[in-house]
Amino acid sequence: MNRIVNNPDYAVEDMLKGFVKTHKDIVAPTEDPRVLKYKDAPVEGKVGIVTGGGSGHKPAFIGYIGKNMCDAVAVGEIFSSPTAKAFLDAMKEADSGKGVACLYGNYAGDNMNVKMAMRKAKKLGIEVKTVVANDDCASAPKDELEKRRGVAGEVLMWKVGGAKASMGADLDGVIAAAQKAIDNTRSVGIGTAPCTIPAVGHPNFEIKDGTMEVGIGHHGEPGINVQPLKTASEIADEMLDIILPDLPFAEGDEVVVLLSGLGATPVMEQYIVYDRVEEVLAEKGISVHKAYVGNYFTSLEMMGVTLTVMKLDDELKECIDMPCDSVGLKQLQGTDMRIQNELYSYSCWRG
Amino acid sequence: MNRIVNNPDYAVEDMLKGFVKTHKDIVAPTEDPRVLKYKDAPVEGKVGIVTGGGSGHKPAFIGYIGKNMCDAVAVGEIFSSPTAKAFLDAMKEADSGKGVACLYGNYAGDNMNVKMAMRKAKKLGIEVKTVVANDDCASAPKDELEKRRGVAGEVLMWKVGGAKASMGADLDGVIAAAQKAIDNTRSVGIGTAPCTIPAVGHPNFEIKDGTMEVGIGHHGEPGINVQPLKTASEIADEMLDIILPDLPFAEGDEVVVLLSGLGATPVMEQYIVYDRVEEVLAEKGISVHKAYVGNYFTSLEMMGVTLTVMKLDDELKECIDMPCDSVGLKQLQGTDMRIQNELYSYSCWRG
Known part of the structure; x- marks a missing residue:
């Protein structure tokens, strides 16, 4: 280790x-x-x-x-x-x-x-x-x-x-x-390799090489099923098939997508998955207002990805677009610069 | 894989x-x-x-x-x-x-x-x-x-x-x-596990479990030596011992530190290494103007960390403090809010 x-x-x-x-x-x-x-x-x-x-x-x-x-x-x-x-x-x-x-x-x-x-x-x-x-x-x-x-x-x-x-x-x-x-938010994760808690010294759950566990939790909680590892596009389809009917998301919806790696999966691969996610959403008439792709919520060096989709309304969109400054999420602007300028004044707290 | x-x-x-x-x-x-x-x-x-x-x-x-x-x-x-x-x-x-x-x-x-x-x-x-x-x-x-x-x-x-x-x-x-x-910048990397190019299917270099390779390159280029894996603090010391005399950095210097993971090493561990880096620099009278810790320059899912230290002067400091908006580096403010406001006006290009 x-x-x-x-x-x-x-x-x-x-x-x-x-x-x-x-x-x-x-x-x-x-x-x-x-x-x-x-x-x-x-x-x-x-x-x-x-x-x-x-x-x-x-x-x-x-x-x-x-x-x-x-x-x-x-x-x-x-x-x-x-x-x-x-x-x-x-x-x-x-x-x-x-x-x-x-x-x-x-x-x-x-x-x-x-x-x-x-x-x-x-x-x-x-x-x-x-x-x-x-x-x-x-x-x-x-x-x-x-x-x-x-x-x-x-x-x-x-x-x-x-x-x-x-x-x-x-x-x-x-x-x-x-x-x-x-x-308004639904998520699902797919794990392709486990992780090791330093003080334990070995993985406390198993994902066999060449397989993936659909629905795995952030701490290795068992998922829905274990399958042979699929392609990035198939993984995107599998995750969307779970998420979209659950809310359900429907044609005409505007959404935020957050695709996170579980730790050790290269960000490169996360973009490959995201490419298919946005393609499928477009086919279904669901438009992506904003996408976040990267290591936003990990589990040490676990491998795999999680997909999160949130359905927007005006209030949620205004909140998502607001600038913010944290280590994990820094946002200088919304997609609409006019909105950004208005929101910057909100964020000048009187305190 | x-x-x-x-x-x-x-x-x-x-x-x-x-x-x-x-x-x-x-x-x-x-x-x-x-x-x-x-x-x-x-x-x-x-x-x-x-x-x-x-x-x-x-x-x-x-x-x-x-x-x-x-x-x-x-x-x-x-x-x-x-x-x-x-x-x-x-x-x-x-x-x-x-x-x-x-x-x-x-x-x-x-x-x-x-x-x-x-x-x-x-x-x-x-x-x-x-x-x-x-x-x-x-x-x-x-x-x-x-x-x-x-x-x-x-x-x-x-x-x-x-x-x-x-x-x-x-x-x-x-x-x-x-x-x-x-x-004004010096870097060194330590690798603890190799990575696999997707089209190759197996690692094209080896780092044995329980060992670390000091000075390894971003593509697995051979380093200076291979040692049994040390603690986070010892790794920090080892990297600083290579970097500091090389420029050399000296008492009274002000620096930027960039500690990057190589891909699969949890960010948690990078902070543990950074804690010791700043401690040693403080002991040597070198002050950290700004630190970046995280996956800033990776090699797929290679494990390990790289340490980069840059000696500042007024010009470099002004450049480092300027706000910027890229995927990998977003900066809303310098450490001095007055400087920030001046620099924001620079960044309003006429174009």
Whole structure:
């Protein structure tokens, strides 16, 4: 196992130190070693955006701290939930008195720890509401949406929630927009090689060479089926066949597409898959307003890709187009320069 | 080999199609299928910035097309030089009549093809001058600088050259700044696992599990030595021991650090290495003005990291701090907001 670490048991601590040193123009440490915050958080007059999750998913989760994005993030061990204390401390760091939107993914540990943190936050007078991302089509049937996991669609949820908060929406407005973002979003992943947690030293799940696992989770959770490895175009078709009927997406829809690598799959291959994705969407009369392709939500050096599609309306589009500045997502302009100029004025917070 | 491709022989073509679809807000195709350009190129009144190189190094090279970065890029097959025709077509696309700075890396194929393209460009009345990056310390001794390869330091060369051109410098001014950037830059790489070219189907070089190759090139060119795999901090020390005496860097210097993964090494591990890099530099009285950590110059799914350090002066610092908008490097602000506002006005081209 060719891992570049010091003590594998302290990989998260060591990573956080390097991350803060690298990005001091955007993030700041807090008194809680497992919470990082936007350097200007809490932002006066703005609803705070909090998330959190296990480590190993770079740039998620701390890479989405920044202007018009998340204000504070709770950091867990590799592939495991942050503690309730970390979530609580993140809520404290993000709250300017306008309340906190905690936008996170549907995993048992995160659910439990966020709930505990919310009870304590309430006692401290911090109002917290949540959106629990459940965009992974493969993790439960359509009639059990509440059992589905959150995956790369979380990035779009943070983008929308972060933008809405910066536009001056109140807590209910931010929650409604972020909830709509994830309700309009469907994802699925295909894995082609597993990954190794440094402190474990060997993969804790298997994907045989020459095969692919359709619907695999971000931590190696079992997918729908295992097949011989297909071509990039066939993989695109397979993922779209799962995603499109699920919402469903229909002719005339305008969408955002996020195609992420799982870590070690070259970005070159991700573009090859994306080429077919946009082709199929065009054939179906679905137009892509904006596409993100790259390593947006990874699982260490797992190989494979995830596909996320979000159906837009005017509100979501305005949020997606807003400029933002985080490590994992930097956006200087929307597709329409006029909109950009208007939105830049939104993002000049009074605080 | 779990590659996600269609026909491996057309991986570059397929990738380019997906890349253009994804990034139509920044790049545009040209009549030459192996040349992409900045959507607004040629930019009226501005020196054109051209580069080119083999594929498989995402985001290099096409990912550095954009505002205040490169205007046109020639695209080669995986790990091999673009043709002379592609370099020539890129020069044509970038030239607004103010001349073209061709900023590329020191490899035999690229040298030959750029020279051929320049002869033809001259006949067409396009003035082209070059800077040939040679930042890789491990590829030749210090007294044979002209034999050294260009590696991740090229990203800083493009950043400086691109900024200088946008500030309104003439061709000689852009060339002088880009040459100074690379002259002030030193890099070295450490590989921990090889990569596989899709059309070949197996790695064309070997790095044994549990070992690391110090000084390895971006295409698996042999390094200085092979050692048992060390810790992240030891790897940082080893790389700094090669880089720092070579320029040499000295107490009181201000530097930019670029730590890139080679593809499959998790970004988490790159931050662990960076933590030690900045610590050692601080001990030596060398201050980091700006750090870039992430997959800035890769070699498919090779594992390992490269370290690049550039010594700054006022001119280089101004260029590094300028905002830019490319796929691989987006920068909304310098460390000094006052400088940022001044520089934004530079970047509002009249063209």
